[in-house]
Amino acid sequence: xxxxxxxxxxxxxxxxxxxxxxxxxxxxxxxxxxxxxxxxxxxxxxxxxxxxxxxxxxxxxxxxxxxxxxxxxxxxxxxxxxxxxxxxxxxxxxxxxxxxxxxxxxxxxxxxxxxxxxxxxxxxxxxxxxxxxxxxxxxxxxxxxxxxxxxxxxxxxxxxxxxxxxxxxxxxxxxxxxxxxxxxxxxxxxxxxxxxxxxxxxxxxxxxxxxxxx
Numbered sequence: 001x002x003x004x005x006x007x008x009x010x011x012x013x014x015x016x017x018x019x020x021x022x023x024x025x026x027x028x029x030x031x032x033x034x035x036x037x038x039x040x041x042x043x044x045x046x047x048x049x050x051x052x053x054x055x056x057x058x059x060x061x062x063x064x065x066x067x068x069x070x071x072x073x074x075x076x077x078x079x080x081x082x083x084x085x086x087x088x089x090x091x092x093x094x095x096x097x098x099x100x101x102x103x104x105x106x107x108x109x110x111x112x113x114x115x116x117x118x119x120x121x122x123x124x125x126x127x128x129x130x131x132x133x134x135x136x137x138x139x140x141x142x143x144x145x146x147x148x149x150x151x152x153x154x155x156x157x158x159x160x161x162x163x164x165x166x167x168x169x170x171x172x173x174x175x176x177x178x179x180x181x182x183x184x185x186x187x188x189x190x191x192x193x194x195x196x197x198x199x200x201x202x203x204x205x206x207x208x209x210x211x212x213x214x
Contacts, residue, residue, distance in 0.1 A: 012042045016051070019180040029061035032085075036180060045072050048092065052214075053085040057101065067092035067120045074104040083112075086213070091121025093213070095131055117213065132207045135159050135167065135189065148198045156203060160189045164207035167191075168214055175202045 016022050016038045025031040038051025045064040059079045066072050081099030095117035103110045107124040116128040135158040167186045171193050173179040184191060206214040
């Protein structure tokens, strides 16, 4: 365990548990957010053993990541960018959600734009593929308010995303989704939430494609 603001050194492991969150901020700029049930090895490069990491670059920093087969890639951007790192049997996937990033490997440099994903494996980058669009929330709307009652249930509805095979729903007590209350895998474009106390809650949902990618 470490305290807020604690420093990490090479060969340190960082692990998060269920409904937990950690942020690693770099001295050179940028940071990585570790979602729940994520394990990362901090070294000269970052290895994501399991889970999902969301990275942020600010245009002047560079992040080196390593896939399970030892392939390393330096991730850089010309401006602010956001990307998701997910390990898998076929390599480390880099999915860009904002801006664009450049991946530098022995086979050259590759640009991945927002809405695209590519895998790092065998010391090279695979072909980029398109990400599914995010569902649009239908109900409840932004800033919706409810009178709390014990055992109440709030229905959640969002738009169907073509070619999606399911949805991943998160409920949190903050808009950055660091303080998770619950998560769920759902087959249809609807769900529900039963708050256990008075408070402010936020919800969001993402679509999964045929390969299970968000």
